[in-house]
Amino acid sequence: MSVPFCNDQSRDRLLVAAVEVFAERGFRDATVRxxxxxxxxxxxxxxxxxxxKEKLYAxxxxxxxxxxxxxxxxxxxxxxxxxxxxxxxxxxxxxxxxLLDDTVLGHHGKxxxxxxxxxxxxxxxxxxxxxxxxxxxxxEVLPCLMGSSWSEQDIYRCxxxxxxxxxxxxxxxxxxxxxxxxxxxxxxxxxxxxxxIAKFSLAALNRFKxxxxxxxADEPGGL
Numbered sequence: 471m472s473v474p475f476c477n478d479q480s481r482d483r484l485l486v487a488a489v490e491v492f493a494e495r496g497f498r499d500a501t502v503r504x505x506x507x508x509x510x511x512x513x514x515x516x517x518x519x520x521x522x523k524e525k526l527y528a529x530x531x532x533x534x535x536x537x538x539x540x541x542x543x544x545x546x547x548x549x550x551x552x553x554x555x556x557x558x559x560x561x562x563x564x565x566x567x568x569l570l571d572d573t574v575l576g577h578h579g580k581x582x583x584x585x586x587x588x589x590x591x592x593x594x595x596x597x598x599x600x601x602x603x604x605x606x607x608x609x610e611v612l613p614c615l616m617g618s619s620w621s622e623q624d625i626y627r628c629x630x631x632x633x634x635x636x637x638x639x640x641x642x643x644x645x646x647x648x649x650x651x652x653x654x655x656x657x658x659x660x661x662x663x664x665x666x667i668a669k670f671s672l673a674a675l676n677r678f679k680x681x682x683x684x685x686x687a688d689e690p691g692g693l
Contacts, residue, residue, distance in 0.1 A: 493580040502526075528592040536600075544561060566636050
């Protein structure tokens with residue numbers, strides 16, 4: 471089958487439509503026909519630009535991550551000349567705002583959350599460019615706050631504890647909206663919540679630094 475010429479705007483429309491359809495239906499239930507109908511392009515355009523549904527999905531996932539990072543750049547969190555506590559606080563603020571953005575990034579966030587909870591092979595493609603760099607940055611920052619004597623596993627546990635506090639507001643949104651919606655009701659309140667998470671985390675990391683918290687291996691009967 472000959473593929474009609476499509477301009478770059480058609481490719482862009484395909485990506486935007488794919489993010490929305492994949493976010494709503496998931497990779498398995500979304501169809502190329504539905505995506506192309508939303509993008510108002512010929513169904514042959516998917517093979518022409520992306521080489522099929524799987525590659526379109528991988529590209530749309532990368533696009534969603536890139537758009538989210540563009541809207542909410544890490545900025546000061548990446549500046550190694552700043553104090554570690556300031557870098558961590560900045561990261562938490564940016565991450566929480568990104569998670570809770572239901573306006574511009576509504577479908578982007580939904581697609582990313584769907585992929586993380588029900589991963590496809592496409593997740594491996596965005597690990598190196600979108601996810602791993604954030605872990606690497608936190609692995610650089612946390613030892614400055616908790617001391618350098620901790621194992622890599624302990625550092626990862628602390629990273630996951632910090633991320634978990636933020637993700638709670640995303641994945642338990644329906645509960646929060648019914649119990650205490652005011653804590654994330656506006657950009658200002660999200661900032662206050664981010665500051666709380668940062669203070670909570672910094673207090674715990676300081677306890678690690680003081681040696682008040684031991685790893686499992688240091689406890690009696692530990693491994």
